[in-house]
Amino acid sequence: MSATDLVILELRKLHRQFGDTPIIRGADLQLKQGERLALIGPNGAGKSTLFNLISGRTVASSGEILLHGRDISGLSPFQVNRLGLARSFQITNIFPQLSVRENLRAAVMSSHGYRNVFWRRLSTLRAVNQRTEEVLLSCGLHAQRDTLGGDLSYAAQRALEIGITIAGDASLILLDEPTAGMSRDESAAAAELIRSVSVGKTLLMIEHDMEVVFGLVDRIAVLVEGRIIACDTPEAIRGNRAVQAAYLGSVEAEPAA
Numbered sequence: 001m002s003a004t005d006l007v008i009l010e011l012r013k014l015h016r017q018f019g020d021t022p023i024i025r026g027a028d029l030q031l032k033q034g035e036r037l038a039l040i041g042p043n044g045a046g047k048s049t050l051f052n053l054i055s056g057r058t059v060a061s062s063g064e065i066l067l068h069g070r071d072i073s074g075l076s077p078f079q080v081n082r083l084g085l086a087r088s089f090q091i092t093n094i095f096p097q098l099s100v101r102e103n104l105r106a107a108v109m110s111s112h113g114y115r116n117v118f119w120r121r122l123s124t125l126r127a128v129n130q131r132t133e134e135v136l137l138s139c140g141l142h143a144q145r146d147t148l149g150g151d152l153s154y155a156a157q158r159a160l161e162i163g164i165t166i167a168g169d170a171s172l173i174l175l176d177e178p179t180a181g182m183s184r185d186e187s188a189a190a191a192e193l194i195r196s197v198s199v200g201k202t203l204l205m206i207e208h209d210m211e212v213v214f215g216l217v218d219r220i221a222v223l224v225e226g227r228i229i230a231c232d233t234p235e236a237i238r239g240n241r242a243v244q245a246a247y248l249g250s251v252e253a254e255p256a257a
């Protein structure tokens with residue numbers, strides 16, 4: 001995928017502390033339109049906190065978050081979502097008692113706005129149904145559309161979660177550890193799914209599986225102790241000594257599973 005020079009998301013000197021403990025300590029990052037970028041870093045580095053800041057779930061102590069050039073610091077998750085940003089969570093977040101199709105339909109309708117009475121119109125309902133079908137196909141779950149979310153395999157639940165995330169057709173997608181807990185084959189399939197659903201979008205993902213990261217993204221940002229210590233191509237990150245010392249060295253030294 002070719003990224004453009006247009007900056008979609010920018011973090012400027014972002015800080016967040018909990019009580020007296022600084023967790024995000026001056027994070028700077030630029031994400032360009034069409035880019036796939038992985039955020040990696042040791043456990044506790046602040047990756048999920050950074051996602052919470054970007055998506056409006058946590059308010060920054062200081063600094064700026066610009067989405068499409070607009071400062072979104074302090075906006076609610078709902079408002080940030082309306083500006084074209086959708087995120088998934090580390091923990092699977094589906095309705096287990098609803099079918100796959102109903103899960104996706106609810107996500108599509110939510111993206112139209114529950115309070116929007118226009119979705120009751122036939123034309124809008126048709127659009128909702130059409131988008132639901134599209135997402136069912138995109139996330140590879142069409143054959144399981146009538147299966148209850150809770151009856152899906154773990155990997156299929158994660159695929160459904162990706163479907164829920166992309167349902168609203170957001171231009172910027174944040175995925176928090178989409179392959180966590182998967183086997184190697186499941187991770188490879190999930191990476192392909194992420195590749196296909198992110199075509200024409202901008203993707204920021206937290207990911208621990210280096211095989212997935214190196215095969216999928218254009219750039220990698222490395223977060224250590226609340227600061228982005230490097231942001232570069234996978235090859236450059238692999239050769240970066242500071243990164244090796246802080247993170248990759250220890251990961252790559254582990255025997256393959």
Ligand SMILES: Nc1ncnc2c1ncn2[C@@H]1O[C@H](COP(=O)(O)OP(=O)(O)OP(=O)(O)O)[C@@H](O)[C@H]1O
Pocket residue numbers: 018023041042043044045046047048049050
């Ligand atoms: N609401 C909170 N209140 C207090 N401390 C918090 C809060 N949220 C996160 N932290 C702390 O911030 C630090 C960073 O947590 P965070 O979950 O962002 O790290 P992470 O890089 O995503 O880690 P992991 O890879 O293990 O998921 C941790 O020490 C965590 O305990």
